[in-house]
Amino acid sequence: MDPATILIVDDEFILRESLKGWLERDGYKVEAVASGEEALECVKQSRYDILFLDIKLEGMSGMDVLSEIREIDPDVAVIMITAYGSISTAVEAMKQGAYDYLLKPFEPEHLTVLIEKIMQNKAQARENLYLKQQQKDRTRFESLIGQSEAMQQVFDFIQDVAPTESIVLISGETGTGKELAAKAIHTHSRRSGGPFVAVNCGSLPEHLMESELFGHQKGAFTDAKNTKRGRFELAKGGTLFLDEVGEISQRMQIDLLRVLEERRFYRVGGTQPIELDSRIIAATNANLEEAVRRKSFREDLYYRLNVISLSLPPLRKRKDDIPLLAQHFLERFAQETNKQIDRISRQALDELMLYEWPGNVRELENAIERAVVVGKQRSIEPEDLPITSPQTAEPAGTSLQEVERAHIARVLSENSWNIQRSAKILGIDRSTLYSKIKRYNLRRDQ
Amino acid sequence: MSPAEEPHILLSPLGRIDEHILPSLRSAISQVYGLPTQIASLLQGVDFAYSPERRQYHSTSILKELAATLTPAQIKVLGICSVDLFIPILTHVFGEAELNGRASLISTYRLNEDLPAQSWHTVYLDRVVKEGLHELGHTFNLKHCPDPRCIMHYCRHIADVDHKERSLCRYCRIFVADALQELGLAERLGPAARPNHTDMLHRDHGVPDKGSGESA
Numbered sequence: 001m002d003p004a005t006i007l008i009v010d011d012e013f014i015l016r017e018s019l020k021g022w023l024e025r026d027g028y029k030v031e032a033v034a035s036g037e038e039a040l041e042c043v044k045q046s047r048y049d050i051l052f053l054d055i056k057l058e059g060m061s062g063m064d065v066l067s068e069i070r071e072i073d074p075d076v077a078v079i080m081i082t083a084y085g086s087i088s089t090a091v092e093a094m095k096q097g098a099y100d101y102l103l104k105p106f107e108p109e110h111l112t113v114l115i116e117k118i119m120q121n122k123a124q125a126r127e128n129l130y131l132k133q134q135q136k137d138r139t140r141f142e143s144l145i146g147q148s149e150a151m152q153q154v155f156d157f158i159q160d161v162a163p164t165e166s167i168v169l170i171s172g173e174t175g176t177g178k179e180l181a182a183k184a185i186h187t188h189s190r191r192s193g194g195p196f197v198a199v200n201c202g203s204l205p206e207h208l209m210e211s212e213l214f215g216h217q218k219g220a221f222t223d224a225k226n227t228k229r230g231r232f233e234l235a236k237g238g239t240l241f242l243d244e245v246g247e248i249s250q251r252m253q254i255d256l257l258r259v260l261e262e263r264r265f266y267r268v269g270g271t272q273p274i275e276l277d278s279r280i281i282a283a284t285n286a287n288l289e290e291a292v293r294r295k296s297f298r299e300d301l302y303y304r305l306n307v308i309s310l311s312l313p314p315l316r317k318r319k320d321d322i323p324l325l326a327q328h329f330l331e332r333f334a335q336e337t338n339k340q341i342d343r344i345s346r347q348a349l350d351e352l353m354l355y356e357w358p359g360n361v362r363e364l365e366n367a368i369e370r371a372v373v374v375g376k377q378r379s380i381e382p383e384d385l386p387i388t389s390p391q392t393a394e395p396a397g398t399s400l401q402e403v404e405r406a407h408i409a410r411v412l413s414e415n416s417w418n419i420q421r422s423a424k425i426l427g428i429d430r431s432t433l434y435s436k437i438k439r440y441n442l443r444r445d446q
Numbered sequence: 447m448s449p450a451e452e453p454h455i456l457l458s459p460l461g462r463i464d465e466h467i468l469p470s471l472r473s474a475i476s477q478v479y480g481l482p483t484q485i486a487s488l489l490q491g492v493d494f495a496y497s498p499e500r501r502q503y504h505s506t507s508i509l510k511e512l513a514a515t516l517t518p519a520q521i522k523v524l525g526i527c528s529v530d531l532f533i534p535i536l537t538h539v540f541g542e543a544e545l546n547g548r549a550s551l552i553s554t555y556r557l558n559e560d561l562p563a564q565s566w567h568t569v570y571l572d573r574v575v576k577e578g579l580h581e582l583g584h585t586f587n588l589k590h591c592p593d594p595r596c597i598m599h600y601c602r603h604i605a606d607v608d609h610k611e612r613s614l615c616r617y618c619r620i621f622v623a624d625a626l627q628e629l630g631l632a633e634r635l636g637p638a639a640r641p642n643h644t645d646m647l648h649r650d651h652g653v654p655d656k657g658s659g660e661s662a
Contacts, residue, residue, distance in 0.1 A: 018506060018533040024545055026600065027589040105500075105537045109602045 004119050005047065008032040009039040009065065010054040010081065015104070019052065026112075036060030043072050050118055052102075054081045055089050063093060070097045077118045142184035144177055145325055148318035154181065154310065161308050162188030167260070169245075169305045170283040172312030175362030178283035179243060181312060186239040191279055194238025199231045201252075202244035209252050211268050214259075220269025232265055235278035245305065246286035246297060257301045280305075315357040315364060322352050325361060329368035330380065341372055343379045355387045405440040408433070417444050453631055455481050455582065456520040458488040458512065460527035463554060466567075467526060467574050474575045474612055475582065478597070479622065481521070481631070488515045492527055505531040505542040505551055513549035521629060522585045524578050525551040540604070541577050543584035546625075550581035560605045573607050586625040588618050 006028050010016035016032040023030045033039050036057050043051070051069065055062035066078055080101040082090040090101035100114060139147045141155040161168055162185045170178045179198060186196045204212055211220075215230030231240060242248075248256065259265045260280065264273040282305045291297035315322065326344055334341045344352070348371075357363050371384035408426065415421045423433040436442075455475055457468055472483045488511075495507040512525050531539050531553045540557065543550035557573045558566075579597045591598035594606075596615035601607045614622060626632050 012534075014534050019535040021506075021542075021545070022533065022536065025543075025584055025589055105532065105535055108536050108539065111536070112600065112602055 003027050003029055004049040004115065005029045006031070006050045006052065006115075007039060007042055007048045008052045009034075009036065009057065009062075010052070011035060011058050012054075015054075015081075022108075022111075023115075026115075028115075036062065036065035039065055040068055040072070043069055043076065047073070048076050049122060050099075050115065051076050051078045052081055053078055053098075055086050055093065056083070063089065063096065066093055066096055066098055075122075077122070079114065139324055142187055143180045144184055145328055146318060146321040147324055148313075148321045150313040150318045151321060154312060157310055158184050159188060161185060161310070163190060164308070165190075165279055167280045167282065167305055167307045169288075169307070169309045170281065170312065171288070171309065172283075172285060173314045173358075173360055174285045175360030176285075176312040176314060177361055178285075178312060179241065181310060182239070182241045182243075182281040182283060185281060186241075186279075189239065189279060191238050194278070195235055196239050196241065197231050197235035197278075198241040198243060200243045202247035206249045206252065209248065210255065213252075214255070214265050214267055215270075216268035217270045220267070224269065227267070230267065232259065232276060232278065233267075233274060238278055240278045240280050242280065242282040244284060244286075245282040246284040246288055246291055250296075250298070253298045253301050257298060257304060260301075260304045315360045319353055322364065323349060325364055326352055326368055329365050330372065333369045333372040337372055339372055339375065341375050341378060341380060345379045345381050348380045348382045348385060351382045351385055351387060404436075405442070408436055408440065409442055412437075412442065412444075451519050452482065453519055453521050453629075455479065455483045456488070456516070456523040457483055457485045458523055458525045459485070460487070460489055460492050460508070460525050460551075461529070463526050463528055464571070464574075466571055467554070470571050470575050471524070471526070471578050474579055475524075478579055478613060479582065479586070480626075484520075488512055488523065488525070492529060497532070500532055501530075502532040502538065503527070503529045503553075504533070505539055505553075506533055509542055509544060509549045509551050512551065513544065513547065516548055521548065521631070522582060523549050524582050525549070526554070526574075526578065527551065528554045530555045541581040543581040545584050545589070546587035547585055550578075550585050552577045552581050557604060557607075560603075569608060572612075573604065576607050576610055576612060579612065583614070583618065583622070586622045588614075588621055588625075591615055591618055593617075 006023055008016045008019050008023075008030065010019070010032070011034045013034070016034070020030045020032045031042060033042060037060055039051070039053070040060075042048070053062050053065055053069075057065070062080060066080070069076060069078060074097070077099040078093075078097070080090045080093045080098045081104060082101050083104050087101075087103070090098075090103075094101060099118060102111065102114070139145060141151075141158065144151065144155070146152070146154070158181060168182075168185060170181050172178050182198075183196055186192060199213065201209070211224075211228065211230065213230050213232055215228050215233055216224045218224055218227045242256075259276060263276045265276060266273055288297055288302055288306070292299045292302050315325075323344075326349070330341065330344060333339075352364070352367075359366070367386055368380070370386050371380045375381070375384045408422075411422045411425050412419075415425065419430055419433055423430045426433065428436075457471055457475075459468065468485055472485070475481070475483050489508070492503050492508050494511070495503040495505070497504055508525060508527070508531075512523050516523055531542065531551070533539055533542065538556065539553075541550065541552035552574065554570075554574055557577065558570055561569055576597060583598045588598045590600040593599060593615040594609065595611045595613075596618055597610055597613060598615075598618050599610055601610065623632065
């Protein structure tokens with residue numbers, strides 16, 4: 001760190017020189033001037049960390065100098081130097097933005113502490129600014145990638161909730177990165193030293209699920225030849241990630257609810273309770289509220305899981321992340337396959353941007369992987385991509401009216417024939433949409 | 447060359463001081479700065495520096511008087527007094543020195559604060575010696591050092607002086623060597639002041655200026 005630069009403004013020669021000499025022994029870069037006018041010139045010409053300013057100066061008063069300095073360089077810490085008679089002015093100066101004041105003569109210790117404090121605060125402020133900037137510039141958070149506003153909010157959210165012990169319910173379409181988000185929460189939590197154990201609740205048949213989650217005692221059932229520890233036990237001290245939690249059976253929902261309420265569980269066939277010592281993060285691509293309404297998901301479990309909810313945006317809602325993600329995957333797969341492909345052509349990028357990505361980031365990842373594998377040139381070209389964007393979906397011979405009809409029908413269908421929402425997406429008003437529906441003879445059951 | 451003409455550090459008692467101080471200082475100064483010492487009273491007293499308003503003695507005035515009386519062989523002077531010293535902007539000082547100059551000054555007045563009940567005199571003498579080495583260090587252009595064990599470390603409280611060692615850190619040793627070289631006295635470095643091979647290696651690899659980045 002560079003030594004602090006200090007400017008002393010005092011019209012008494014002996015005072016400013018003795019302070020200058022004292023501070024120089026501390027290794028500071030010190031200048032001293034006799035008037036406010038000279039001080040302003042100095043501040044215009046150079047940067048100072050600290051300015052010692054006598055309140056009573058001949059010519060411009062210390063208060064006037066203070067107010068002008070605040071205009072020229074608000075970052076400089078101004079310490080007013082005052083005598084017993086003018087403490088009230090010094091206090092007023094602090095209201096006007098002075099950092100502190102010192103009563104002449106000052107204790108050497110006090111002077112040292114004050115300068116150290118100022119320099120520490122400045123270093124802290126610089127660090128905060130750097131972190132803020134870094135935050136602004138970040139395009140990655142653990143394994144999640146995105147520079148869009150939507151993803152920045154996700155990163156902020158993860159950082160906020162990670163240190164808590166609360167259950168988090170992550171929702172998002174398939175391929176949006178729910179497990180990566182769960183891992184990021186785990187990594188930033190107090191349990192990061194423990195294991196991250198994931199269970200895909202949708203992939204296990206019900207009869208295996210109980211044993212998989214809770215473990216079993218030897219002899220608990222016909223095939224239980226050995227005692228086995230379940231995922232809840234394996235996640236001790238860490239995080240248990242229950243993926244596709246909307247897929248678990250009604251029976252397992254009851255078991256899971258009981259564990260979450262009692263914070264303990266039993267192995268299948270076991271009689272000794274085991275304390276739950278893991279943070280639970282659940283994820284779903286299903287609409288759990290809808291499932292609760294349909295009675296296929298227990299309401300009490302839903303509320304138990306939905307303590308903190310994080311919704312991951314689909315890729316089509318954060319298309320500005322596509323170039324960043326595509327480049328990331330390109331670099332990864334090019335390295336893995338040892339192929340000399342290092343860029344995506346403008347036309348291919350246009351295709352990527354126009355496509356709606358129903359499979360989200362995972363689909364993009366697969367698309368880039370395929371493009372790298374089949375690609376024959378230095379860059380990825382549209383023909384390498386296994387996608388068809390809406391613009392290329394219609395055959396070349398299709399008329400404009402036919403394209404418009406098909407597009408309106410698709411938007412209406414995707415929005416359950418919500419006219420207001422569809423009109424907004426199409427960029428037309430409702431009456432125009434009604435007239436087009438009538439003209440093209442579109443019907444809800446088509 | 448007579449002893450008086452040989453370059454040396456002068457210890458100048460200013461008024462009555464503890465009889466053990468000068469021998470202790472002589473030994474420590476030779477050890478740390480590698481130069482011979484002599485003793486002579488340069489001033490007839492320090493009353494000229496008395497401020498009736500402050501009821502203290504203005505240390506800068508004393509320094510100036512000391513510096514003005516030096517002969518060429520007296521390359522540095524350390525004045526030792528027992529009165530309460532001040533500089534106008536501060537309530538008090540334990541000592542003062544001309545940075546990269548010739549004169550330095552210490553006072554024993556406040557060095558007896560917070561002394562331990564046992565071995566108080568040993569601790570007191572140790573403080574006087576350390577303050578003397580510290581102020582003399584400034585005349586060799588040494589600034590305050592961040593290393594809390596180095597004699598050039600600035601102690602906020604007098605009791606903290608007790609934790610310092612009577613030696614310079616490896617960086618400060620190099621800076622003293624530089625200063626002595628400028629004075630044409632490089633060959634006179636004492637064992638404690640002489641930079642060792644490791645010091646020089648560090649120096650060659652660009653150790654930042656000791657003054658940079660340190661706080662008081």
